[in-house]
Amino acid sequence: MKINELRLILKKRNADAALFYNSDSSRTNPNMLYFSGYGGLGALVIPKKQPPFLIAPEMEFERAKKSMVKKVYSMEKKKFFESIYKIARKNRLKIKNIAIDKSSFTLNSYRHFRKQFKNIKSKDIALDCLKLRETKTEKEIRILEKSCAYADKILQKAIKNFRHFKTESQAAAFLEYEAKKLGLELSFNPIVASGSNASMPHHEPSNSKIKKGFCVIDFGVKYKGYCSDITRTIYVGKPSEKEKDTYNMLLKIQENAINQIKENKKCSELYDFVVKSLGKYKDYFTHGLGHGVGVEIHEMPNLTLNSKDRIKNSMVFTIEPGIYFPKRFGIRIEDTILFKNKPIVLTKTSKDLLIV
Amino acid sequence: MKINELRLILKKRNADAALFYNSDSSRTNPNMLYFSGYGGLGALVIPKKQPPFLIAPEMEFERAKKSMVKKVYSMEKKKFFESIYKIARKNRLKIKNIAIDKSSFTLNSYRHFRKQFKNIKSKDIALDCLKLRETKTEKEIRILEKSCAYADKILQKAIKNFRHFKTESQAAAFLEYEAKKLGLELSFNPIVASGSNASMPHHEPSNSKIKKGFCVIDFGVKYKGYCSDITRTIYVGKPSEKEKDTYNMLLKIQENAINQIKENKKCSELYDFVVKSLGKYKDYFTHGLGHGVGVEIHEMPNLTLNSKDRIKNSMVFTIEPGIYFPKRFGIRIEDTILFKNKPIVLTKTSKDLLIV
Numbered sequence: 001m002k003i004n005e006l007r008l009i010l011k012k013r014n015a016d017a018a019l020f021y022n023s024d025s026s027r028t029n030p031n032m033l034y035f036s037g038y039g040g041l042g043a044l045v046i047p048k049k050q051p052p053f054l055i056a057p058e059m060e061f062e063r064a065k066k067s068m069v070k071k072v073y074s075m076e077k078k079k080f081f082e083s084i085y086k087i088a089r090k091n092r093l094k095i096k097n098i099a100i101d102k103s104s105f106t107l108n109s110y111r112h113f114r115k116q117f118k119n120i121k122s123k124d125i126a127l128d129c130l131k132l133r134e135t136k137t138e139k140e141i142r143i144l145e146k147s148c149a150y151a152d153k154i155l156q157k158a159i160k161n162f163r164h165f166k167t168e169s170q171a172a173a174f175l176e177y178e179a180k181k182l183g184l185e186l187s188f189n190p191i192v193a194s195g196s197n198a199s200m201p202h203h204e205p206s207n208s209k210i211k212k213g214f215c216v217i218d219f220g221v222k223y224k225g226y227c228s229d230i231t232r233t234i235y236v237g238k239p240s241e242k243e244k245d246t247y248n249m250l251l252k253i254q255e256n257a258i259n260q261i262k263e264n265k266k267c268s269e270l271y272d273f274v275v276k277s278l279g280k281y282k283d284y285f286t287h288g289l290g291h292g293v294g295v296e297i298h299e300m301p302n303l304t305l306n307s308k309d310r311i312k313n314s315m316v317f318t319i320e321p322g323i324y325f326p327k328r329f330g331i332r333i334e335d336t337i338l339f340k341n342k343p344i345v346l347t348k349t350s351k352d353l354l355i356v
Numbered sequence: 357m358k359i360n361e362l363r364l365i366l367k368k369r370n371a372d373a374a375l376f377y378n379s380d381s382s383r384t385n386p387n388m389l390y391f392s393g394y395g396g397l398g399a400l401v402i403p404k405k406q407p408p409f410l411i412a413p414e415m416e417f418e419r420a421k422k423s424m425v426k427k428v429y430s431m432e433k434k435k436f437f438e439s440i441y442k443i444a445r446k447n448r449l450k451i452k453n454i455a456i457d458k459s460s461f462t463l464n465s466y467r468h469f470r471k472q473f474k475n476i477k478s479k480d481i482a483l484d485c486l487k488l489r490e491t492k493t494e495k496e497i498r499i500l501e502k503s504c505a506y507a508d509k510i511l512q513k514a515i516k517n518f519r520h521f522k523t524e525s526q527a528a529a530f531l532e533y534e535a536k537k538l539g540l541e542l543s544f545n546p547i548v549a550s551g552s553n554a555s556m557p558h559h560e561p562s563n564s565k566i567k568k569g570f571c572v573i574d575f576g577v578k579y580k581g582y583c584s585d586i587t588r589t590i591y592v593g594k595p596s597e598k599e600k601d602t603y604n605m606l607l608k609i610q611e612n613a614i615n616q617i618k619e620n621k622k623c624s625e626l627y628d629f630v631v632k633s634l635g636k637y638k639d640y641f642t643h644g645l646g647h648g649v650g651v652e653i654h655e656m657p658n659l660t661l662n663s664k665d666r667i668k669n670s671m672v673f674t675i676e677p678g679i680y681f682p683k684r685f686g687i688r689i690e691d692t693i694l695f696k697n698k699p700i701v702l703t704k705t706s707k708d709l710l711i712v
Contacts, residue, residue, distance in 0.1 A: 026544065026653075027383075059558050102463035107456075108482060110463055126464060173536030180529035183563055188382060202381075202415050207539040286414060297382070306434070 001034055001140060002132055003046060009132070010048045013123045015099035017047040017088075023080060023109065030295045031101055031129050033225050038067035039295075042075055043084050047093055055083055081109075085116035099125040134292060134300040135314040140226065141338060144293070144316050147223035148336050148346035151230050154178045155219050155349055159234060162356045168192040168205035171217070179221045187220030187227035187297045194236060198330035201287050201322060212237035214247070214329045216322075220297065220336075227297045229318050230347040231334035234354045246323075247331055247353045253277045254321050254333045254351075257289065261319075261343040267307040274321045281323050290318040293336055315339045316346070357390055357493055359402060365488070366404045369479045371455035373403040373444075379436060379465065386651045387457055387485050389581050394423035395651075398431055399440050403449050411439055437465075441472035455481040490648055490656040491670040496582065497694060500649070500672050503579035504692050504702035507586050510534045511575050511705055515590060518712045524548040524561035527573070535577045543576030543583035543653045550592060554686035557643050557678060568593035570603075570685045572678075576653065576692075583653045585674050586703040587690035590710045602679075603687055603709045609633045610677050610689045610707075613645065617675075617699040621667045623659040630677045637679050646674040649692055671695045672702070 010018060021043040022029035033039030035046060040063060042056035053071035056064035064072045075083040088095065095117060103126040105113075114120070136144065158175050165171040171192040179186055193203035195211025203216075215236050220229040233247065257274050271289045275282045292299035293316050301309035301317055320334030333351060338344045366374060377399040378385040389395030391402060396419060398412035409427035412420035420428045431439040444451065451473060459482040461469075470476070492500065514531050521527040527548040535542055549559035551567025559572075571592050576585040589603065613630050627645045631638045646659035649672050657665035657673055671694075678688030689707060694700045 059556075100463075102467070103465075105463045107458035107461045107463065107466060108480070109459075111458075124464065167537075167539075169539040170537055173533050176536055177529050177533040180525065180532060183525060200415075200418060202419075204419075205539070 001137055003035060003052065005132055006035060006046060006129075007048055009125060009128045010046075010099055013097075013099055013125065013128075015048070015097045015123050015125075016095045017045055017093060018099040018125060019084070020044045020101060021080070021084075021105075021109065028225075029104065030133075031104075034129070034133055034295050036067045036069045037225075038064045038069070039225070040064070043080070044069070045084065045088065045093070047091075050091060050093065053087065053091065055087055081113045081116045095120060097121045097123060099123045101126045101129060130300045133294050134309075135312055136294065136316055136338075137314075140294065141314065141316070141340075143224045143226045144228070144336070144338070145346055147221060147226045147228040148230070148348075150179075150182065150184060150221050150223055151219060151228040151336075152347055152349045154182075154221065155217065155230060155232065158217070158219075159232070159349075159354060159356070162234065162236075165210060167207050167209055168194055168197070169207050171210070172205040175217075175219050185222040187222055187229060191216060191218035191231075193330065196327050196329065198233070199324045199326050199328055201324060201330065201332065210236060214239075214243070214331050216330055216332050218332065218334065225295050227293050227295070228347065229293055229297060229320075229334065229336050230349060231320055231322075231332045232349055232351070232354070233331045233333060234356055236356055239353065239355065244353060249281075250321060250323060250331050251333055251351055251353075254319060254335075257319050257321065258335070258337060258343050258345065261311055261337065261339055263311060263313060263339070263341070265311045267301050267303040267309040267311065268305060270311075270319075271303055271305055271307070278321075278323070284323040284325055285321060286324055287322065290320050290334075290337075292317045311339055313340060357496060358488055359391060359408060361488055362391060362402060362485075363404055365481060365484045366402075366455055369453070369455055369481065369484075371404070371453045371479050371481075372451045373401055373449060374455040374481060375440070375469075376400045376457060377436070377440075377461075377465065384581075385460065386489075387460075390485070390489055390651050392423045392425045393581075394420045394425070395581070396420070399436070400425070401440065401444065401449070403447075406447060406449060409443065409447065411443055437469045437472045451476060453477045453479060455479045455484075457482045457485060486656045489650050490665075491668050492650065492672050492694075493670075496650065497670065497672070497696075499580045499582045500584070500692070500694070501702055503577060503582045503584040504586070504704075506535075506538065506540055506577050506579055507575060507584035507692075508703055508705045510538075510577065511573065511586060511588065514573070514575075515588070515705075515710060515712070518590065518592075521566060523563050523565055524550055524553070525563050527566070528561040531573075531575050541578040543578055543585060547572060547574035547587075549686065552683050552685065554589070555680045555682050555684055557680060557686070557688070566592060570599070570687050572686055572688050574688065574690065581651050583649050583651070584703065585649050585653060585676075585690065585692050586705060587676055587678075587688045588705055588707070588710070589687045589689060590712055592712055595709065595711065600709060605637075606677060606679060606687050607689055607707055607709075610675060610691075613675050613677065614691070614693060614699050614701065617667055617693065617695055619667060619669060619695070619697070623657050623663040623665040623667065624661060626667075626675075627659055627661055627663070634677075634679070640679040640681055641677060642680055643678065646676050646690075646693075648673045667695055669696060
């Protein structure tokens with residue numbers, strides 16, 4: 001995506017090419033994935049003027065060839081930056097200034113890189129890439145819509161089956177199993193937090209029995225590399241009137257926050273709006289209001305207290321207020337939102353308090 | 357683990373402290389996990405003389421407090437290295453030389469780090485840490501034994517149910533589901549490769565039907581952060597005598613290789629032994645013989661052609677010869693082995709050719 005926009009950045013920064021790499025088979029490089037459709041082991045070079053090319057080890061060659069990049073070269077075993085250098089030379093690519101993502105480039109990789117590419121200046125484009133990825137293309141929006149639709153479908157199936165789960169881990173395993181059966185990866189390890197566990201926003205599902213009370217389920221899948229993110233809080237057992245009121249108060253605030261979203265609105269103002277709406281509960285809201293969603297589960301914009309970001313057309317991000325009463329209970333309600341002249345909620349699972 | 361051994365390294369390298377950090381919530385820092393029991397968001401500082409301390413964001417505070425490190429401090433939001441600096445000062449820690457893992461430290465983190473910690477020299481201890489983790493403590497061995505027992509249990513259940521799986525993805529999803537139900541993470545995405553797919557050592561499970569012939573299943577779980585790794589090759593349908601002979605030849609070589617393991621033996625000699633034993637099949641063995649297993653699925657020692665590593669007491673590693681006939685079939689047999697005066701096979705699933 002947006003190769004031409006990246007080239008404008010290269011021009012502005014006086015760089016001859018951009019280089020992204022991934023040397024860890026258990027990870028994906030989000031910028032490589034974004035610009036090429038391939039984020040596995042290897043490297044992506046995007047010259048300012050020539051066509052981009054990928055370099056991948058033999059084991060990954062077939063996968064790399066299925067990407068958006070036409071030129072794919074084979075990488076010599078254990079000779080990571082040496083291969084890149086040789087292929088760059090073969091392509092008659094002269095690099096004096098190179099643009100790299102210094103937020104993922106490690107000190108040791110940089111040392112190996114510099115051994116090959118001597119007397120080169122490096123320019124950091126980590127933030128440029130994040131900014132570029134902040135607003136989505138039409139193609140990305142269609143993929144994100146689908147990713148959210150899958151998350152909805154699987155979450156609803158899990159809620160329907162919820163009374164069969166004995167432990168939080170079982171519920172989390174079910175969510176993952178249903179995603180994998182459809183050939184989808186997860187955006188992150190699902191959170192299933194019942195009873196007092198729900199008072200920890202990032203609680204890891206445990207083997208302990210599902211407790212009575214509020215149960216927070218936070219889940220998302222990756223479809224064609226793009227994440228979705230949704231949280232619903234259900235109730236196990238019979239909620240008191242006070243508990244229902246607390247839930248509905250938070251739901252109202254979440255919906256009002258979504259309605260506050262306007263072009264050019266400061267993200268920090270949306271955060272402020274929620275804090276003010278929470279009144280006496282504001283100290284129990286212990287995390288940000290939301291984050292951008294794309295090839296990474298957390299991207300720009302940041303919807304936090306000190307954020308400088310503003311809402312723009314074609315942004316996709318979450319709105320997820322929560323309240324957490326230590327050692328007692330927690331509630332969080334989260335949707336993935338597309339802003340396209342108006343806020344459009346992409347995750348469509350009902351937000352009425354569901355009692356199981 | 358092995359904090360005292362790390363301190364000896366700090367002394368040798370004339371470093372005042374070691375610093376490990378993790379700024380990505382979707383990852384675990386293996387060295388942080390190894391030395392503290394906590395590998396999530398935050399930082400671990402191990403001074404040469406004072407007690408180690410962890411710094412974690414509020415959200416992760418409870419998890420960090422469950423670690424082996426007694427001192428846990430709260431990190432200010434978005435002030436990663438600033439928090440570390442403040443807490444280091446509070447602890448009257450003077451740092452002139454700092455030991456870091458340059459294979460995971462990124463260029464941007466280093467810049468932020470240097471803004472706080474001025475005029476500091478950094479020493480790379482990436483390799484020292486790998487070497488330190490190469491031999492396991494008694495406590496680690498007990499955890500690894502348990503991790504392997506879980507992998508055995510789940511793999512056997514999958515093999516028992518194998519005839520119900522229609523696609524490779526279904527079999528892989530089953531393995532994952534059973535692990536997650538027990539509250540276990542995976543060591544890596546399971547490999548289920550049937551028919552001609554088995555001729556690719558790292559084939560990703562596909563939605564295509566399970567084919568007749570050899571089917572390679574490579575699987576492992578993480579128990580308390582420690583990995584297990586086992587591969588069994590089963591047969592779908594009815595094998596010919598020649599196929600049985602090929603399987604049994606590889607099995608014999610795998611068992612002989614295990615029996616060759618002795619204290620101080622060169623890992624490259626074990627690799628050579630397998631290559632020689634394979635005779636005319638040697639060109640079809642296209643990967644290393646094995647790798648160390650611990651908090652990471654691939655650690656030292658390396659059992660490869662050019663490895664300089666030698667077998668030491670309390671090492672845990674895999675022995676996994678395989679033969680792959682392009683576009684036809686593949687067989688791999690892998691165990692996780694503990695060397696404790698003699699080789700002890702930790703993965704105990706039967707290696708007789710199983711026909712389903």
